[in-house]
Amino acid sequence: MALDWAVILPAAYFLAVGFLLWLIWPILIGAMFLPTPPEVVEKMLSIADVGAGDVLYDLGSGDGRIIIAAAERGARGVGVEADPIRVLWSRLRARRSPARDRLRVIWGDFFKTSVSEATVVTVYQGESINNRLREKFEAELRPGSRVVSFSFKFEGWEPAEKHPDADVYLYIVQPVKA
Numbered sequence: 001m002a003l004d005w006a007v008i009l010p011a012a013y014f015l016a017v018g019f020l021l022w023l024i025w026p027i028l029i030g031a032m033f034l035p036t037p038p039e040v041v042e043k044m045l046s047i048a049d050v051g052a053g054d055v056l057y058d059l060g061s062g063d064g065r066i067i068i069a070a071a072e073r074g075a076r077g078v079g080v081e082a083d084p085i086r087v088l089w090s091r092l093r094a095r096r097s098p099a100r101d102r103l104r105v106i107w108g109d110f111f112k113t114s115v116s117e118a119t120v121v122t123v124y125q126g127e128s129i130n131n132r133l134r135e136k137f138e139a140e141l142r143p144g145s146r147v148v149s150f151s152f153k154f155e156g157w158e159p160a161e162k163h164p165d166a167d168v169y170l171y172i173v174q175p176v177k178a
Ligand SMILES: C[S@@+](CC[C@H](N)C(=O)[O-])C[C@H]1O[C@@H](n2cnc3c(N)ncnc32)[C@H](O)[C@@H]1O
Pocket: 026, 030, 031, 032, 033, 034, 035, 036, 058, 059, 060, 061, 062, 063, 064, 065, 066, 080, 081, 082, 083, 086, 108, 109, 110, 111, 123, 124, 125
């Protein structure tokens, strides 16, 4: 059978453009996706002792790996993600999890999403975003809530604990001083 180049060439062109868009899409919308390595996900959940009864919010939830792992430990997992492609992908992944009933992914901006029901919040963002989030957490989270950050600290907050083998920091939200 002869190859029909009039079909193959345009199809290859669209595939190549689609692939490039998939790669640069996060940069175009200003939201870089760097997944947390699986062994670090476990460390983040262990340091905060996440389990049944917890409501964990992952801010910038990417492919959903943190909320899925948290739900599989018995917690309720809520992801907030700005990139619609990651939202779709993480929702598909969540549906395949045995803990699917405890999972939700919100498509939106985490600065505009309330985290007041969270008992644990996880973040893997840069320093300047963390500093903006700190004010949000102080306003919305209840004292005793845990905040776990991978890679970056929160300026002005003292970590309650640092994981011995990873750049994972645990913070406990303090009561507001009178
Ligand atoms: C470094 S990735 C971390 C992904 C995931 N939490 C993980 O640990 O594997 C940061 C994620 O935050 C998302 N993001 C950045 N700014 C955001 C915003 N304002 N609202 C919602 N998501 C945001 C990006 O799209 C990206 O998926």
